[in-house]
Amino acid sequence: MRWIKVKDYEELSEKAAEILMKQLESKPDSVIGLATGGTPIGMYRQLVSRFKREEISFARVTAFNLDEYIGLGKEQPESFYSYMEHHFFGHVDIPVASRHIPDGMAENLEGACEAYESSIEASGGIDLQVVGIGQNGHIGFNEPGTSFQSRTHVTELSASTRRANAKYFDVKEMPEQAITMGLQTIMKARSIVLLAYGHEKRDALAQLRTGKITGSFPASCLHEHPNVTVLYGEESEGEG
Ligand code: GLP
Secondary structure, eight states: OEEEEOSSHHHHHHHHHHHHHHHHHHOTTOEEEEOOSSTTHHHHHHHHHHHHTTSOOOTTOEEEESEEETTOOTTSTTSHHHHHHHHTGGGSOOOGGGEEOOOTTOSSHHHHHHHHHHHHHHTTOOSEEEEOOOTTSOBTTBOTTOOTTOOSEEEEOOHHHHHHHGGGSOGGGOOSEEEEOOHHHHHTSSEEEEEEESGGGHHHHHHHHTOOOOTTSGGGGGGGOSSEEEEEEOOOTTOO
8 A cells, every 4th residue: 555645735736636547557447436425526627727728638437426315306406416517527528328326216226236246247347446435434335344256236325424425415304324335346456546635534544544454434345445545635724
């Protein structure tokens, strides 16, 4: 696991965007795994402006998002579908057919999970997966206790995750479940970048740094992966 400390949020976003750009330079038809949440917003902003300056094209990219809330339709602003449209997909040239987000409105959720796993496999597997980290160590929506062997599945959101994400919702409407890539799905990616920024992530990062691998801290599975970069930083004055 390679740890890279940044001085501020801008640098985190630039470095994350550079890692993605390097991946696309070496393999323009890369399969990339994408994350949502507050942390990667700056990275998407960087990628969109580089696309607008014609420094990069995503035309041959296939994208798979980590997760989606169950019960939120595409048109709902809090869905990860809307997030991706707003922050990234709506501004770049990834073909619509090559953008994948789990379907939180599927009638057959189990079937949707299976289909998601199959389409990742059919694409040749994820070359570079971006993940954030929850305060309780979740990656994607793999909450503490999730099996390291898990594939894309339906999960109950923990109280801690619901509290952390409540800021994006009218509290009564905060979903209780989500579809998420499993820990094994994430671990199958050929490389992984974990983004963490701000004081809320300090304890989770300290736990990750211990190197202890335990099911009660899902991100710790990443210690068993040969190619993980952790980009992290704390707020500088005036931020956050
Ligand atoms: C969310 C998402 C994760 C994300 C994490 C941290 O619930 N499911 O994919 O990485 O929590 O989010 P944030 O970057 O807003 O702290």
